[in-house]
Amino acid sequence: MEIIIKLSQFLLSLSLLIILHELGHFIPAKLFKTRVEKFYLFFDVKFSLFKKKIGETVYGIGWLPLGGYVKIAGMIDESMDKEQMAQPQQPWEFRSKPAWQRLIIMLGGVTVNFILAFIIYIGMAFAFGETYIANADLKDGLLIENPAMIKAGFQTGDKILAVDGVQIAKFDNDINMKIAMGKEVLIERNGAQQSIKLPNDFIDQLSTKSEKIPVVSIRMPFVIGAVSDESTNKNLQAKDIVLSLNGQKTKYFDEAKTILDSNKGKTISAVVLRDQKETPIQLNVNKEGKLGVQLGGLGMDSLEKLGYYKVSTQDFGFLESIPVGIEKGKNQLIGYGKQLKMIFSPSTGAYKQVGGFAAIYNIFPSTWSWEVFWNITALLSIMLGVMNLLPIPALDGGHVMFLLYEIVSGKKPSDKFLENAQMVGFVLLITLLLFANGNDIYKAIVGR
Template identity: 50%
Template sequence: MTLSEILIKAAQLILSLSILVVLHEMGHFVAAKVFKCRVEKFYLFFDPWFSLFKKKVGETEYGIGWLPLGGYVKISGMIDESMDKEQMQQPAEPWEFRSKPAWQRLIIMIGGVTVNLLLAFFLFAMVLFVWGEKQLPMESLRGGVLVNDSLGYELGFRDGDKILDINGQPVKYFEDLMPQMVYAKQVKIERDGSVLQLDIPHDFIGQLVDNRGRSKTPFLFSYNFPVLVGKIPDSSLARGSGLRKGDHIVAVAGTPTPYYDDVRSVSKAHKGEKVPVKVMRDGSEVTLQMQLSPEGAFGFVNANNPDDLERLGFLKFETTRYGFLQSFAAGTNMAIDRLTDYVRQFKLIFQPSTGAYKGLGGFGTIASIFPSEWDWQAFWTMTAFLSVILAFMNILPIPALDGGHVMFLLYEMVTGRKPSDKFLEYAQIAGMVILFGLLLFANGMDVWRGIRGWFGG
């Protein structure tokens, strides 16, 4: 990955998280103001010891911290990450959080999560309204799938396989393939006219994560495609052969090669040889003599852009368009589906035998999900998904998270007894230790995977 690609991914991550954090904290801020609580600070990122920017407007100091691990609002009379013990030792004032009824404090605490959910609904809706929903039906993949790494072959998959169903459920769209594979136990495939069933090991997710650092692509499968010639580097063996950008390779060494897996198979059988290559160019067949590298490569980049393949009739996408009002219902359903699927995957982390815990990652993992070229559709889709994740993670009943405060407030509302300030103080400390421990572990996993990938292990 080039430096520019890394910077583009990092920029998308920072912008996305900044939007989500500011709006999340705005949810707490607005709710606190509605119930006449004093908000002392509103910060993007944390500011231990110093801040990058700050300005006081009225009773609130607005600022940007230097530690990009989230953000916060400091509400008077509340035990939070600021750990302001001195204020809590003073008599409660009418404008303080602790002096408000439990139901008002509950609304203030769920304000951030509520905004994140509403934001996800809105962003998914706007993505669908502006760009529609583009999906590739599995039945349109006449050449089946490509297996991108050794793990797929170890599981029994082969290039050209047509995946029929997973756990008895048909795979309708290519975009659904990997999400369904996460829970796969049996996969039914069609190969050379025969139907086979592959058994997927229980620790498949763990194997997939382990293989991620060694694989050239994060995806187990891609769709098979006819080989169209893209960029031909100046140092390539293909230079001087007469090959041109846009040529469609239809045969190598006398063997028909309708799809990429055919080209790859035949070229590997003729490593280092000079072979005849038949291409389609402007509706006519042209035969060229081309030298293969010792690895069996031609030396050009495949032009497998989905839009080009669709324009030439090799792929047929389904695009669903939504009106403005329709998009809100569809966007809400999409957000709920993403949340449901994320919760299912989250549960797998607590089943060690699946190996799903190995997939925990920090900012590096999140950044890797963004494309290496700036794409607004992908950016807003990812921001919507991260908003769903942020809402779910924040509502977990862990002290120091919104969910921890909600848990104690619900206890107070049910029993009529408020936990003591000392108990809440210790709970906050314990929660912060847990969160920082998880943060270090998740980002440490990113570093470890990076080291393994760097040394090829």
């Protein structure tokens, strides 16, 4: 069932993005009376799962879910229809239209991608509001478990004050990415401030054998999820919260783990919170420093009631949601631009983390959440828009590059030049596709 849920979200998001991107080309083409011969979701190599001709356009669904396309008459694209291009120009063809109209048609797809992302973020702000913990309320600092963070000099209990000079006001889902993309982090440790400079290949280190461990996370109490059949601590119950071990307070699990590790093979005293009452018990610590239990968790509401954190929730009216959503979209766009810059800088090692379709599939959760789904879809829409703007022939950005040259110089590149450029771009795209998906396979094999 989990696979079905992840796959459903992946295909729904991908289909939505492809259809809207291609509509961004389709609509201005029709407005400028340019003939669109095909409109396809996914690629129809050799055959289609579905197709139907309406007017002059064949609408269909291909079997290869690697993207989609619109085939515009008189345009040199991935179809490489040389036979059509050898015929005399027709007034309904792309090549017959003024350069400014062709530019609008080519920019339509990425424009829709960016607009879609901002609309989603505005809608999310209105529908879900914003839930966060004020950074100032993290009195005991954060949990640091990622090996790359520890190697860089961070410790559990550190408070993150700023990244690259920008103050961190809220602990939310963006803080991990801000640190990963940062160069210098200002922290507070034991009441004193200090700066930690991150290594140039920090983002590569984060993803090496520890990519599933958060960069930072909030410290959680020691909650009993279940007691195993082999455990000798049958006096423990599910939902117990361990308050002290061996006479030492254990507000957080990381504190309890340290005490258990120093008392391997011993019987120690403990106090647990059970049914809102403090209950003293004796616990047997095995030779591995374990109690024979599974960890449980608490929701943010429960953590707030127990006095661990103050959770802030801010709701927005429709008009208030607009600047909030725009700011979120702007930050994501800038953040992805920084990621691309790092990917094209070999010394950072970020290129090793480039992923293909498996990587995209894996970012979707195994449980359905509309909030998570729309958040991922908005980010993917930004990624699709930025990637398509790269000045690579065969991408929208390549076509835009040649059109801008034509507008500025007044000279149109020859069809032969555009055909050769398209072939070069196609080879580049195939290479990038093989590299990205090859990275997925490599990570699956070596467990990275």
